[in-house]
Amino acid sequence: MDRLTELGAVLGQLLKDRGETIAIAESSTGGLVSAALLAVPGASNYFMGGGIIYTRAARRGLLEFSEFEAQMRAAT
Numbered sequence: 014m015d016r017l018t019e020l021g022a023v024l025g026q027l028l029k030d031r032g033e034t035i036a037i038a039e040s041s042t043g044g045l046v047s048a049a050l051l052a053v054p055g056a057s058n059y060f061m062g063g064g065i066i067y068t069r070a071a072r073r074g075l076l077e078f079s080e081f082e083a084q085m086r087a088a089t
Contacts, residue, residue, distance in 0.1 A: 014048075021049030028059035037063035 047063040072078040
């Protein structure tokens with residue numbers, strides 16, 4: 014996690030320097046990308062929000078995917 018936090022700090026600084034923001038949608042990473050970005054003080058300057066849709070049930074319920082779409086394999 015230390016390496017991810019270091020990368021999050023670098024990316025966060027780049028986003029702040031450029032005046033850009035980011036939003037994250039995660040599945041297989043289970044929130045690690047968001048955690049790395051949010052571990053940096055001042056993350057609210059660039060982090061807009063995120064969602065972790067980890068299971069097929071969440072795809073159906075939260076994203077309103079059809080049964081067919083919910084069965085599709087997530088990216089790895």
